[in-house]
Structures are given as structure tokens and as C-alpha cells.
Amino acid sequence: MKRISFFACLILLFMQMSAAAADKPLIRFGVIPRYNPLVMYKRYQPIMDYLTAETPYRFELKISRDYPEAVRFLRDGTTQVSSLGDVTFAEASTQYAAVPILKPRNRDGVPxxxxxxxxxxxxxLKDIRELRGSTVAFGSPHSTSGNLIPRYLLWDNGIGLRDLKSFTNLQHHDAVAKAILKGQFDAGAVKDVVAEKYKTHGLRILAWSAPIPAVPLVVRKDAPPDVVKALTTALLKLDRKNPAHQKMMQTWDDEFRYGFAPATKEDYQGIFRMIRDIPHGCGIGCHK
Known part of the structure; x- marks a missing residue:
């Protein structure tokens, strides 16, 4: 009987907590499709739960089907904040003056x-310059680390796309890594956390890029100041050296589990320059 009463109390407490969260104003948090939807929910929903608990708002995850949709969601107000890539931030900044507010730190504590x-x-293959005449898989055309930066890296080493035997853009970083493992391409481009993950699965790193400013959390320029303040306060107080924070963030996406730093548009000027400098920009024709 006591056991039944205990579980009844737990259920009642859960219902009260859920009702309290439901009473909060809703903030939709957009994310570009970095992985398949199931993995996305597994890695990002815990962040929504934390923000809901630590702010006066209820955060709901909104995953876009592709990179341009994430930009449109923020532009149209479907989402109020979004985790974009550097290139998609450049698109959002160009289209409607979106503003970066935070950027995640890496395992070394730098953003x-x-x-x-x-x-x-x-x-x-032993050197990036040996990729001439090879087949290469890039990430989405809108991806920074999967498309823009590796194209710049090739260009900086004297290799244009026409110097490759062929190239293809795949949607996700994991898809690129798996295609290389299957022998479908000679080489591929992915972000660092994916490259490190697949080192134990039969892949090695041929070349690294220079450091890239971490992917920004972005809001519209007319975002309510109270929302921005609550969001930044909740995320900036996370400390990767705090055991409780560290344990909680272990369930978060790899890019978000080491805390955050403030971000400004000036942090991404190098990305804007690359888009201008590389022939045909990032290859999607939206940066003229």
C-alpha cells in the first residue's frame, strides 16, 4: 500500500511539473539537420528540458528538413532562436540581419x-594535394565544415572542383563518413567531432582546417530582450569543470556539452570573406 502511495505521489508531482511548464510562454528552438531526426531529438531535447527548467519559458525543439528551412523558420518567426551553421548564419544575416548571441566551446574551453x-x-592518399583526380564527398551545400571550409582548404592547396574526378554533396556528416567507409568515395569532408568519432571505425584524418568560429545560436534582430537575456544567462552559467554541469551535459550534443561564450557578428567575418573569395562562393548561389 505504501509503495502504491509513493508511486501515486510521483505521478502527481510529475503532472504538476508538466502543468507548470505548459503554463510558460513557448519559445521554439530551431536546429539545422546535423544528423537524422531520431539522433537530433536524442541530443537536443535534453537542452530544451534544461532551458525550460532554468528560464521563464518553455522551449520546444524544431528540427528543419534542410538548412534553408532553418533560415526560413527564423525569418518567418516559426522559431525564435536557432542553432545555425556559420554559412547559414551568413545567409540569415544577409537576408534579414539575424544576430548571433552565443557560440559553444569545445573540449578545450575555446569557441x-x-x-x-x-x-x-x-x-x-597521404597529403591533401594528392586529392587531384580523386572522388570527394562534401556535406550539404549550406554546411560550413562539410562544404565551405573544405572547398576553401582544397582551393588554398591549388585544387579546384574541376580538378577532382567527381564530387557529391550529401546531407549529413555521418552520411559522408559512412560513404567513405563503404569505399564510395576516395575522401570526404566532415566536422571535427564526426572525424574523431569515426577514427575508431576505420577512417583517418588526411588534413585539418584552421580553427573555425563555433556554430552560433542566432535570433532575429527584433527578438524580445527578455528572451535573449534569459537564454544567454542560462547557458553562460554552465561550467564544464562543474561536476554536476558536466554530468548533465554528457547527454547533450557533442558540440554543446562544454559550455558557451558570447558571440558577435564580427566573430564570423572570416566566413563572409571565404564566401566572397572562393570561386562561386559556397556553391549555392545565394551570396552574390
């Missing part, structure tokens, strides 16, 4: 990441 060119362990 940068890198792009990697990966090959199979048994590949004869």
Missing part, C-alpha cells in the same frame, strides 16, 4: 571547431 578531410585507413 572554435575544425573541418577535416577524411579517408579510409587503407587509402594510399
Amino acid at each position: 572554435y571547431y575544425r573541418s577535416a578531410i577524411i579517408v579510409r585507413n587503407d587509402s594510399p
